[in-house]
Amino acid sequence: MDWSMAENEKEGTLYFAGACRPNPGHAGIAYVLYDSHGYVVDEFNSLIDPYPLSSNAAHYRALIDGLRSASNFGFTHIVACGHLELISNQFNGRCACRKPNMQRYQRKVRKIGSFFEDLQIQHVSEDENSYTRSLVQECFM
Template sequence: MEEEKDAFYVVRKGDVVGIYKSLSDFQDQLGSSVCDSSASVYKGYCLPKKAEEYFASHGLKNSTYSIGALNVIDGLFGELVACPYQHPDSSRGKVPDSDNNPPTKRLQGVIDFSSNCSCILEFDGASKGNPGLAGAGAVLRAEDGSQICRLREGVGVDTNNVAEYRALILGLRHALKKGYRHVCAQGDSLLVCKQVQGLWKTKNQNMAILCKEARELKDKFLSFQINHVLREFNSEADTQANLATNLRAGQVEEDCM
């Protein structure tokens, strides 16, 4: 089916909104996961210039955008018409005639492309000698506390602080890979928590590089929190970090539930 000129599609599910240039774009992205009543597709023409500028101001400069509910302002997309979603295998993404569409409406709110968009990230690092053989460990949990995945990475010979940062980075990368958009991280390293929050300065160059990488990763989520917890409340991540000291540098293992 030939795409209509200047048409765009707004897909809403949960608390995230995605903006697509064609039906095939969002079908490839979402697949069958949105074939239910919780997903809504809207169609518009000529994405308003103020919307393009608004997305650019939020760092969204590609042809396909996604943005959180709290960042969507009233009337941002102009006039939209509800457009029932169809699976790519059914009718090749054809949109019903406009006579069968519900009345034109403005969209306020947002979309999420995974059924579970939030997770808890527990991270910890270990070093046998400080510096010594080091490992990074991370645990991803669902909001109800159930384990999603256990992660381990060998760090080589390095300090405990480096291992702590590597653990946070390991967990954030995996959360992004799995499509999570909201992350609450927690670890027993006060240094890492405060530096990532921007409350403490990073005087060591190596630590500054790691902190920069962690911040760049956290900025890819719609929301991010990091909290310091006592060591006794971080035991599972600690176990993974200690197991990781036996891995070669850069080697990653994961146990997904």
């Protein structure tokens, strides 16, 4: 047991991914939410509206939906991991978010993120995110 956390605090890891066919086009998203022991708490994949959607927007939608799930499950500390470096860079202030539609997605992430005591968004390799990426690909089959 992690004694540094209070009993009512829950740590989790969220892996998220999105894709489009073509880009922009039909979009699929997926996320997998793990508890602090590595067990899957929630898993989701689906084609989403509106059409057309860009790949970047699909990644943001996967993150937003995954964060909503983590909040619903009562997580208080989340590390969100995605292979699209742009999202982690924008969230962490390493690059600007200039497009108005992407700014709306970023505001949603920050709003949902305010419900957590700690939210970190990290870039991971495509290999590390391979399971979530495979769930996205299933949407197009």
